[in-house]
Amino acid sequence: MHTGPTLICIPDISGFTRFMGEIDFELSTKIIPSLLNKIIYSNEIGLKISEIEGDAVLFYRTGELPSLKDLIDQCIYFYTEFYKQMNVLRSMNNGHKGVDKIPELLGLKIILHYGEEVGLVPIGKNIKLMGEDIIVAHRLLKNTIPTDEYILFSRDILSSYSQEDRQELQMGKNLISGNIQVDHLGQIDFKYIDLLPFRPDM
Numbered sequence: 001m002h003t004g005p006t007l008i009c010i011p012d013i014s015g016f017t018r019f020m021g022e023i024d025f026e027l028s029t030k031i032i033p034s035l036l037n038k039i040i041y042s043n044e045i046g047l048k049i050s051e052i053e054g055d056a057v058l059f060y061r062t063g064e065l066p067s068l069k070d071l072i073d074q075c076i077y078f079y080t081e082f083y084k085q086m087n088v089l090r091s092m093n094n095g096h097k098g099v100d101k102i103p104e105l106l107g108l109k110i111i112l113h114y115g116e117e118v119g120l121v122p123i124g125k126n127i128k129l130m131g132e133d134i135i136v137a138h139r140l141l142k143n144t145i146p147t148d149e150y151i152l153f154s155r156d157i158l159s160s161y162s163q164e165d166r167q168e169l170q171m172g173k174n175l176i177s178g179n180i181q182v183d184h185l186g187q188i189d190f191k192y193i194d195l196l197p198f199r200p201d202m
Contacts, residue, residue, distance in 0.1 A: 006118035007066075007157070008129070008137045009047055009059040010111040011039050011078050014148035016055035019105040023098045031089055031102060038085040039108075045074045050129045056141075060129055065114070068165040072173075075110045075151045076198050082108045083200045107149040108195070113137040114157040132185070139182050140190060149195040158191065 013035060020028055032055065039057055040049065045066045047059035066074070086102055093099045115133025122128075133156075140152055158166055169175065175191045182188055 002062075002120045003117050003131075004062055004120075005114070005116050006120070006129070006133070007047075007061040007071075008111070008113040008115065008118070008133065009061075009075075010056050010137060010141065011059070011075075011082075012056035012109050012111065012141055014107040014109050015105045019102075022101065022105065027093060027096055027098060030093070031106075034089055035082060035085055035106070038081050039078055042078050042081040043074070044077065045070055047074075048127070050127050058129065060118070060120075060127075062120070065160060068161045068169060071112065072151065072169070072193075075112070076195070078110060079108050079149070079195050079198055080200050087200075109141070109145075109149055110151045110195075111137055111140050111154075112152065112157050113140065113154040114160045136182065136185065136188055139180060140188065143178060143180050143190075145178060145192055147194055147196065149199070150192045151195060152190050152192045155189040155191075 013032070016032070019032075023031070036052060036057060043059065045061070047061050050058045050060050052058075065071070083103075086106065090099055090102055113133060113136060115131060115136075117131055118133050119130035120127050121130055136154065140154060143152070145152070173193045175193060177189070177191050179187050179189045
């Protein structure tokens with residue numbers, strides 16, 4: 001097992017459970033894999049895939065962090081390409097019952113976290129991520145943010161960048177603070193950016 005500092009990035013499709021309940025199985029089995037594939041092929045900063053988790057992709061990257069600007073640009077690119085693909089799918093399935101509800105039901109949120117000691121364990125052809133920071137990253141998905149589309153930065157990832165980078169982010173984007181409580185770990189602080197202003201026209 002290799003252990004070291006690791007960037008964790010989880011683009012997660014919001015509204016997935018409701019979507020699967022309201023859209024027929026034939027359509028949903030076309031839409032979700034296509035959207036996940038679009039996220040995967042929109043990766044431009046050398047992220048690697050650990051797992052595809054039903055409605056989310058668990059990306060990771062070891063070694064030097066990308067610049068904060070490149071990381072944010074990548075997340076916004078995931079988001080805009082996600083919506084462009086949603087529009088393509090809506091056109092391709094025009095006339096199919098429920099297709100117009102796709103943009104109403106689905107959205108994208110992205111969790112960013114950085115761990116100093118993340119275990120990378122080879123299992124078959126995949127790399128399984130293990131450790132406390134993986135628990136934190138997944139727990140950050142279960143927050144009380146009052147929007148379904150955002151980039152969430154854990155305190156640990158923000159503190160890995162310079163004060164100058166953080167100040168530039170604060171000035172350029174509307175950063176909102178929040179936190180969650182995690183058993184045995186206590187309070188986990190984060191900041192987030194609402195992605196809605198970046199949504200392409202549908």
